[in-house]
Amino acid sequence: MNSLSDLDCQTCGACCSFSSDWPRFSTESDAALDLLPPRFVAADETGMRCDGSRCAALSGRVGVETSCLVYDIRPVVCRECVPGDAACLMARDAFGLTLPLDRSAL
Numbered sequence: 001m002n003s004l005s006d007l008d009c010q011t012c013g014a015c016c017s018f019s020s021d022w023p024r025f026s027t028e029s030d031a032a033l034d035l036l037p038p039r040f041v042a043a044d045e046t047g048m049r050c051d052g053s054r055c056a057a058l059s060g061r062v063g064v065e066t067s068c069l070v071y072d073i074r075p076v077v078c079r080e081c082v083p084g085d086a087a088c089l090m091a092r093d094a095f096g097l098t099l100p101l102d103r104s105a106l
């Protein structure tokens with residue numbers, strides 16, 4: 001059966017490109033936010049800067065190869081994102097990304 005735990009964020013990046021409302025700051029300390037390079041922070045400082053729906057800190061091509069340029073210091077909401085949860089699947093679906101191949105059926 002499909003294993004949602006097989007979802008590979010490094011070949012996805014959909015949730016980082018889904019909505020400018022998603023990478024918002026929440027419970028981060030001022031010290032943690034100060035670590036983020038200003039070029040990746042929204043002008044109103046309420047979240048990550050986005051170009052359209054895409055977080056400015058996302059590198060690469062969605063659905064092919066992606067990485068977070070601030071991974072070690074990314075916002076709390078990004079840390080709480082769970083591959084395979086409802087939000088993840090909604091974002092993946094928006095980009096037409098399917099679930100992992102069901103290898104047990106081969």
Ligand code: SF4
Binds near residue numbers: 013082087
């Ligand atoms: S949409 Fe899901 S699989 Fe894709 S990067 Fe986000 S958490 Fe990972």
Ligand code: SF4
Binds near residue numbers: 058071
């Ligand atoms: S900070 Fe990193 S993990 Fe969070 S939305 Fe941007 S690229 Fe994705």
